[in-house]
Amino acid sequence: MVVGNALRRNPYAPRIPCHRVIASNLFIGGFQGVWDLKGATVTKKLGMLKDEGVGFDSLGVIKDSNLVFDEFQMDVKVI
Numbered sequence: 001m002v003v004g005n006a007l008r009r010n011p012y013a014p015r016i017p018c019h020r021v022i023a024s025n026l027f028i029g030g031f032q033g034v035w036d037l038k039g040a041t042v043t044k045k046l047g048m049l050k051d052e053g054v055g056f057d058s059l060g061v062i063k064d065s066n067l068v069f070d071e072f073q074m075d076v077k078v079i
Contacts, residue, residue, distance in 0.1 A: 019048045026068065028060040
């Protein structure tokens with residue numbers, strides 16, 4: 001819920017794209033404050049991700065889990 005609220009209020013979209021965030025169970029998740037697989041907002045999110053080469057099945061689950069970024073690694077340079 002916290003992540004969803006932060007994404008909904010993302011002042012940097014589309015430079016920092018919140019449409020690329022999906023649920024931890026690989027479901028398409030919500031978009032623009034709506035969590036509904038049949039709503040207009042999810043259709044927009046699915047279209048944006050499709051244009052980027054990311055596909056989902058009819059249940060809204062990502063087809064290729066290799067596209068999921070699940071580790072946060074940061075290169076830190078110590079000065």
